[in-house]
Amino acid sequence: MNISVWRDKFLSKKSFKYTAVAFGLGLIFPLIALSIDIGIMNELPLEIDSIAYVHIANPLNFLVDLSPFVIGFISYFLGRSAEQVAFYSANLEKMVQERTLQLARAKNNVETILNSVREGLFIVHRTDSGYMISAEKSAACAKIFGKKYSMQGDFQKALSPFLSPAKAKELDNFLKLLRNGLADADMLTDLNPLKEIHTLAGEPEKEKYIRFAFNTVADKDDSQFLVSAIDVTEEKLLQIEVQEKNKKHAENTQMVLSVLHIGPALLEDFLEGVDTELAIVVNILQGEMSASETMKNIEQLGRSIHSIKGNASLLDLKVLAEVAHEFESAVQQIRGIDVPQWADFLPLAMHLDRLQKTVQGLKELLTRLHAFRQHTSGEIDSAIAAIPHNIAEMVGRFAAEAGKKVSVNTEEFSGKGIPNRFAYILRDIGIQMTRNSLVHGIENPEARLAAGKSPEGNIALKLTSDAETVYFSVRDDGRSFNFEKIREKAIVELKLEPSMVHQWDNEQLIECAFRPGFSTADTTTMTAGRGMGLDIVNSRIRNVGGKIRIKYAPGLFTEFAMSFPKNSEHKNVIG
Numbered sequence: 001m002n003i004s005v006w007r008d009k010f011l012s013k014k015s016f017k018y019t020a021v022a023f024g025l026g027l028i029f030p031l032i033a034l035s036i037d038i039g040i041m042n043e044l045p046l047e048i049d050s051i052a053y054v055h056i057a058n059p060l061n062f063l064v065d066l067s068p069f070v071i072g073f074i075s076y077f078l079g080r081s082a083e084q085v086a087f088y089s090a091n092l093e094k095m096v097q098e099r100t101l102q103l104a105r106a107k108n109n110v111e112t113i114l115n116s117v118r119e120g121l122f123i124v125h126r127t128d129s130g131y132m133i134s135a136e137k138s139a140a141c142a143k144i145f146g147k148k149y150s151m152q153g154d155f156q157k158a159l160s161p162f163l164s165p166a167k168a169k170e171l172d173n174f175l176k177l178l179r180n181g182l183a184d185a186d187m188l189t190d191l192n193p194l195k196e197i198h199t200l201a202g203e204p205e206k207e208k209y210i211r212f213a214f215n216t217v218a219d220k221d222d223s224q225f226l227v228s229a230i231d232v233t234e235e236k237l238l239q240i241e242v243q244e245k246n247k248k249h250a251e252n253t254q255m256v257l258s259v260l261h262i263g264p265a266l267l268e269d270f271l272e273g274v275d276t277e278l279a280i281v282v283n284i285l286q287g288e289m290s291a292s293e294t295m296k297n298i299e300q301l302g303r304s305i306h307s308i309k310g311n312a313s314l315l316d317l318k319v320l321a322e323v324a325h326e327f328e329s330a331v332q333q334i335r336g337i338d339v340p341q342w343a344d345f346l347p348l349a350m351h352l353d354r355l356q357k358t359v360q361g362l363k364e365l366l367t368r369l370h371a372f373r374q375h376t377s378g379e380i381d382s383a384i385a386a387i388p389h390n391i392a393e394m395v396g397r398f399a400a401e402a403g404k405k406v407s408v409n410t411e412e413f414s415g416k417g418i419p420n421r422f423a424y425i426l427r428d429i430g431i432q433m434t435r436n437s438l439v440h441g442i443e444n445p446e447a448r449l450a451a452g453k454s455p456e457g458n459i460a461l462k463l464t465s466d467a468e469t470v471y472f473s474v475r476d477d478g479r480s481f482n483f484e485k486i487r488e489k490a491i492v493e494l495k496l497e498p499s500m501v502h503q504w505d506n507e508q509l510i511e512c513a514f515r516p517g518f519s520t521a522d523t524t525t526m527t528a529g530r531g532m533g534l535d536i537v538n539s540r541i542r543n544v545g546g547k548i549r550i551k552y553a554p555g556l557f558t559e560f561a562m563s564f565p566k567n568s569e570h571k572n573v574i575g
Contacts (some may be wrong), residue, residue, distance in 0.1 A: 031390055119140055122151055125223075126225075130523060141157075175190060178216055179189065211230045258387060266390075267369075276313070280300065284298075299516040310431040310432060317362070320359070326354075383420050391434055402444075407457070407458050408460075409459070414463055422470060428540060433474035436457050437558070447479075461473075462475070468567055470566070481506070510550060514534045548562050
């Protein structure tokens with residue numbers, strides 16, 4: 001039985017006894033005095049009168065007469081207190097043992113829960129110095145984070161090894177939001193910056209995905225957050241595996257459709273050009289050059305990747321174009337490093353591996369296509385003859401994405417008398433120049449109408465040759481060069497003195513536009529923004545001993561006319 005129950009039953013019996021004694025003492029003395037008067041002195045009437053007179057004359061006599069009652073009540077309370085003290089003295093040890101046992105059971109229950117759950121659970125207290133982690137936490141914390149990163153002390157410092165500076169800042173703002181109590185539960189879930197973090201943790205350290213959740217536990221004087229951390233690595237890796245399989249399936253399906261669309265002859269010619277470009281990339285990244293020498297060749301590497309992307313886009317090989325685009329983004333990130341280290345080029349090696357695997361997949365598809373498909377009359381034998389159709393399709397896709405209307409005129413495009421080995425360079429130059437016209441030259445329909453033009457722009461491709469020379473030109477009826485924009489970009493991107501740039505004439509500004517990495521586009525997309533298009537054209541033409549002539553009229557047209565000798569011996573004439 002509980003000690004408090006014993007105490008209450010005991011004291012309730014004693015209270016009746018003390019009350020009876022108090023009233024007994026209060027009555028016994030007046031009764032004795034009255035009995036003496038009546039029995040011995042036979043003076044009752046006189047005594048009653050005397051008593052009345054004495055009490056009226058001096059009211060203090062009432063207190064004297066009531067003193068036994070007062071003494072009785074005092075005795076009652078003193079006796080009750082004495083009994084309580086005696087009771088607690090006799091049972092204190094037993095009460096302490098019982099309370100200690102209750103606390104031990106409660107603590108054991110809490111520890112059992114904390115040791116059983118798979119979540120890392122702990123309380124975070126808001127203090128003047130920050131957010132402090134409570135000493136009590138679930139055993140899963142050590143398993144999730146490892147002994148090296150024990151969750152103790154300041155909460156934000158404890159999490160700092162797992163968070164980027166930007167993510168740490170998000171967490172700081174989130175904790176302020178929790179403290180202010182301005183958001184409901186659903187909003188806190190949406191704003192939680194640690195819904196899932198990808199990091200290294202555990203013992204031994206390994207790649208993990210950890211999901212955090214926060215719940216407020218607040219009172220009047222303090223704010224507390226119950227934090228739970230769950231290791232969702234297995235779940236996440238399974239999800240990634242499923243996504244990768246679905247993505248791979250979609251890529252394979254898309255590549256098959258693309259290969260069937262363009263036909264084996266064009267694909268084979270395209271892959272030959274890709275192999276040449278990849279050889280340049282491999283030689284730069286895997287050759288016996290120092291890191292600084294490799295960096296000096298980064299522009300040549302970028303041109304090769306950009307050409308692969310451009311030709312893949314031309315043939316609507318979206319998978320390969322996207323892989324090349326990501327590779328190109330990685331190249332862009334390391335441009336301009338003053339003192340390069342080999343570690344800077346590791347991301348490029350990873351992208352090269354993925355690009356090679358994608359190209360290998362296309363080659364395997366081509367092999368299967370050759371094995372199962374017979375030559376049909378609809379297949380185009382001349383890779384050069386297919387260029388106008390491919391470029392027109394590409395322009396149609398990109399124009400629709402840009403909200404423009406553009407037609408492609410190929411009436412004067414003839415590959416007669418031009419060897420197929422020039423197909424790659426012609427296609428590559430055609431891609432770069434038509435994309436340049438589409439992005440920087442042709443205006444949107446509204447701007448064209450405002451300028452008194454047809455809402456539909458036009459790009460004209462012209463290809464002819466004589467006994468010794470190939471002539472290729474690309475002309476558009478767009479706004480032509482924006483010299484002020486080129487001037488502004490030259491000052492910012494090339495870090496040139498404004499006074500010097502403002503003295504440049506138009507010819508110098510056009511030359512600036514041909515520099516590697518220079519672009520007047522405000523954003524980088526799959527279509528433009530890398531500043532590689534004109535640089536590639538210039539490099540290709542110079543490599544085969546050719547020339548470029550530029551004609552333009554501001555607001556009316558731009559024409560790039562290129563020529564090169566037929567006697568070039570370079571494989572696919574790629575430089």
